[in-house]
Amino acid sequence: MSFAADWLTLREPADRAARDRGLVDKFARRVAANAAPLIIDIGCGTGSTLRSLSGDVGSVTEWLLLDNDPLLLEEAARLCGAGEPVTFRQHDLNDLGELPLDNAAMVTASALFDLCSEAFARAFAETLADRSVGLYAALNYDGRIEWTLPHPADDAILAAFNRHQQTDKGFGVALGPAATGRLATLFGGHGFQVETAISPWQLSRRDKALQKAFIEGFRQPLLEIGEPVDIEDWIAFRLAAIDRPDSHCTVGHVDLLALPA
Template identity: 45%
Template sequence: MGFSAQWLALREPADQKARDPALLTRAVAAAGPAPVILDLGCGTGSTVRALAPHLPETARWHLVDNDPLLLDQASAEAPGRVQVHELDLAQLDALPLEGVTLVTASALLDLMPAAWIEDLAAILAAAGLPFYAALSYDGIMSWEPALPKDHDVTRAFNDHQRSDKGLGPALGPDAGTVAATIFRAAGFNVQQAISPWRIAAEAVPLHRALVEGIADAAGQAGQPMAAEWGRARAGMASESRCLIGHLDLLALPPRTA
């Protein structure tokens, strides 16, 4: 389970625009006046870049990933205020929670199984920590102009998203709603908001990389027309628009709800 720095850089502008601003503001408030933020699956530091403009300059970060090359890039985001941790996210009991005031994740929950989210919710409930998870894919795709195979490819892609990413069958497009249920059951006050990507015709590199990835995953899931669909969509990238649905989640423990 992992993504290249090139793909993360391509998607970041769409991610930053998509985040629900009201929920981001509430997450910042939940971090408190002296924020210490633990970011799970940090990649190159996208969450730091999204939240830092809204936080005091003294905010400190613990960044967790299993890719040392991505961690090297992320460590430069807030020199002197970032500590990186090369950890497998299966090792939730090894998370550096001491002193942390907010736990975050971006584009992560849809890669995880329900059991992992249940374990995380239990750990954060015991620690009394809020959790802000942005940009969980929700299974919605729409394209302008439409093609006859759009629905079939989306269905196959969603099936692929539910496959095992290393920790068990992933929740894929069900992650946002299932995570909300899990955190509520653990006693959290849960707030959600939609955060769709809206990719315009001028975002050609992102559009082409996106359809290439969708077509590849849909093909692996058994959709025989996926490659043909991907070539058609890539050829139309400079004239097309698309919406890719996501959900943001903020879970506040009882003492901060």
């Protein structure tokens, strides 16, 4: 599983705006309470989590960014710039036994766990519980997409898209919209203090490039699912509506903070 750097760049401003500030503040306080804080960001992509949170956790914090895609790691190193206390490492997240958790204060992940399976989430919770390491998992898709301008196929397309979100994305059959709820249950079962907060994208015509990529990104999943709707008609309608001042799109996400007691 990997994503194009262009898509990750497009979504970064929307992700940054969507993060729940209350959970970010609690995460930052937890990191600051560690004498030598190390944050491990898994599935780091181009490093957007670091760029979003570095101002909250302070310059003394060290970061270890992990991803399975060497090209994304190379782009992350370029975008994060010189002088950051950050290390980049290629790592297959399916190999949880080799996750380098020594001295870690927290693990972070953005838009990752909705792509992961029940088995992966369960094993991941056990791994962090064994080491008493907390998790801040932001921007997990929750199954909600709402448009101010309706189209007759909206419900059918959303249902088909959500079914596709629960197919294998590289970690087994994905949890999709159920991810945050399962993480909360799993970490809670290990005695973690768990909080969640909604973090939806709020997209308008100011986000034209992101909306265009997001809308066109429905085509392949719906073709794979085989939903009998005119996807091209729906895409054309949605693209034409982007520039209208009354056109708005909300894409639901949920953030989670799980702290060992």
